[in-house]
Amino acid sequence: MRTTKKEEKKVDVFLLLKDFQKLIKKKPPVEKMVEEIMMMGLKIKPVLGDISILDLSNKKIVEVLWSLGKFDDFFQAYYEKLSDNELSILLEYFDHLKNKLLVSLPKPILKSENLNDVRLGIFEIEVLRSTNHQKKLN
Numbered sequence: 001m002r003t004t005k006k007e008e009k010k011v012d013v014f015l016l017l018k019d020f021q022k023l024i025k026k027k028p029p030v031e032k033m034v035e036e037i038m039m040m041g042l043k044i045k046p047v048l049g050d051i052s053i054l055d056l057s058n059k060k061i062v063e064v065l066w067s068l069g070k071f072d073d074f075f076q077a078y079y080e081k082l083s084d085n086e087l088s089i090l091l092e093y094f095d096h097l098k099n100k101l102l103v104s105l106p107k108p109i110l111k112s113e114n115l116n117d118v119r120l121g122i123f124e125i126e127v128l129r130s131t132n133h134q135k136k137l138n
Helices: 013-025 030-040 059-081 084-104 115-121
Strands: 042-048 124-129
Touching: 013 059, 013 084, 030 042, 030 059, 042 059, 059 084, 059 124
Parallel strands: none
Antiparallel strands: 042 124
């Protein structure tokens, strides 16, 4: 269990999530999102597949990475202030957000639409913070 500081400062996880939803709905222009992603120190690590054929300049991919980074910032800011139950709610929401973001990715998200270039088109990536942050997002 965490410290009793949480009990001193009550935080309503549902109000926090509502504020977070407002934040990610008001996306800045793509150029600003790219700038913020770079400042967040996000890195993409391939787990499965050749990610060199992914179109990482695709607007929707940029939005997904930006949203993941914003959620990580949010999570880190409130982690110590939430109870175990509230953290469970937050992690459930994150799982829902992750699935929603994955479904929202355009098809195809590849640089080439030539099926010979794709090699099954199956990819798995991890999104990580740079070594300064050492926080795994997914």
